[in-house]
Amino acid sequence: MFIFIVNPTAGEGRAKYIFSQIQQLEQYRTLLEKKVYFTDYPTHAEIIVREILHEYNKKLKGLFIVGGDGTMHEVINGLDNVNNHIPISFIPSGSGNDFAKGINLKKHALKVDAFNQPIDYWFCVYKTNNCIRKMVNSLGFGFDAEITENANSARSKKYFNSLGIGKMVYLASLVKVLRTYKPKNMQVSIDGITRKLNNCWMVSIGNHPYYGGGLKILPHAKNNRNKMYGIIIHTIPKWKVLLLFISVIFGWHRYFKEVELFEADTVEVLSDKYICYQVDGQTDYTVNCKIKKDKNPISVIINKKQ
Numbered sequence: 046m047f048i049f050i051v052n053p054t055a056g057e058g059r060a061k062y063i064f065s066q067i068q069q070l071e072q073y074r075t076l077l078e079k080k081v082y083f084t085d086y087p088t089h090a091e092i093i094v095r096e097i098l099h100e101y102n103k104k105l106k107g108l109f110i111v112g113g114d115g116t117m118h119e120v121i122n123g124l125d126n127v128n129n130h131i132p133i134s135f136i137p138s139g140s141g142n143d144f145a146k147g148i149n150l151k152k153h154a155l156k157v158d159a160f161n162q163p164i165d166y167w168f169c170v171y172k173t174n175n176c177i178r179k180m181v182n183s184l185g186f187g188f189d190a191e192i193t194e195n196a197n198s199a200r201s202k203k204y205f206n207s208l209g210i211g212k213m214v215y216l217a218s219l220v221k222v223l224r225t226y227k228p229k230n231m232q233v234s235i236d237g238i239t240r241k242l243n244n245c246w247m248v249s250i251g252n253h254p255y256y257g258g259g260l261k262i263l264p265h266a267k268n269n270r271n272k273m274y275g276i277i278i279h280t281i282p283k284w285k286v287l288l289l290f291i292s293v294i295f296g297w298h299r300y301f302k303e304v305e306l307f308e309a310d311t312v313e314v315l316s317d318k319y320i321c322y323q324v325d326g327q328t329d330y331t332v333n334c335k336i337k338k339d340k341n342p343i344s345v346i347i348n349k350k351q
């Protein structure tokens with residue numbers, strides 16, 4: 046059985062449109078054993094995955110995900126370690142689609158064959174607010190999280206998505222949040238070595254280089270079994286922040302003295318006040334978060350012809 050999970054709200058309705066296009070394809074029509082689920086509310090994709098694992102178990106041959114990074118986040122959180130190997134084909138239809146960039150997906154795959162082979166994709170697990178969850182792309186504390194929070198509620202998101210430039214919402218939110226953002230005091234432990242960071246703008250960790258709709262903010266990141274990759278930006282004047290984010294386009298941000306890139310096995314972030322964090326484009330608040338790499342990869346189909 047092949048299962049399609051479609052988030053009709055992803056990309057402000059783009060996923061729904063893309064799925065209607067997929068339904069016209071011969072590859073889709075000739076896929077005999079298939080079932081389609083539309084998500085009705087946030088977290089629904091996670092519940093659907095648990096239900097189909099229970100219902101189809103060994104008969105499950107593949108998952109097709111039509112949505113954005115938030116949908117993918119829910120899907121991998123619905124998988125248990127026993128079923129991580131079920132091939133996932135991601136059909137990017139969100140606003141940012143960083144996961145698709147992270148796996149270098151240029152063309153989605155509607156079947157598993159010689160050209161469309163699953164690869165191992167390594168993610169992280171994080172513990173915060175008494176929950177243990179999996180993260181697909183990135184986890185960030187501070188400035189980037191507040192930008193994401195602003196972007197997710199921005200009325201302009203719909204407008205940018207309708208023009209096919211959904212990523213622009215992050216740029217608009219960056220400029221907006223920059224005006225009011227107050228740097229945080231955080232304590233960061235990287236592989237057990239703890240530092241106090243006063244005046245910290247952001248601490249972010251990723252499984253691949255891309256962030257905020259395709260910005261290559263972690264140029265040193267590679268998806269692998271052991272390491273996660275991170276960036277710390279601290280003690281930087283406000284005027285320089287905009288310059289820094291523009292320089293990300295050229296990969297020059299790594300030369301700013303206020304920027305530190307690192308790699309780690311484990312990371313812990315602590316704060317004496319609740320701070321905003323974003324994970325795979327969704328936001329919440331926390332005072333403590335522990336992150337480590339998970340040793341069980343998921344299987345993601347990429348198109349070898351690309």
Ligand SMILES: Nc1ncnc2c1ncn2[C@@H]1O[C@H](COP(=O)(O)OP(=O)(O)OP(=O)(O)O)[C@@H](O)[C@H]1O
Binds near residue numbers: 054084
């Ligand atoms: N029917 C629904 N109504 C409202 N929200 C939904 C529904 N189904 C899923 N969601 C929520 O929509 C959120 C956003 O989806 P997703 O991240 O896939 O799209 P996006 O935000 O447009 O893309 P991206 O994260 O790539 O920028 C998810 O976190 C999910 O919980």
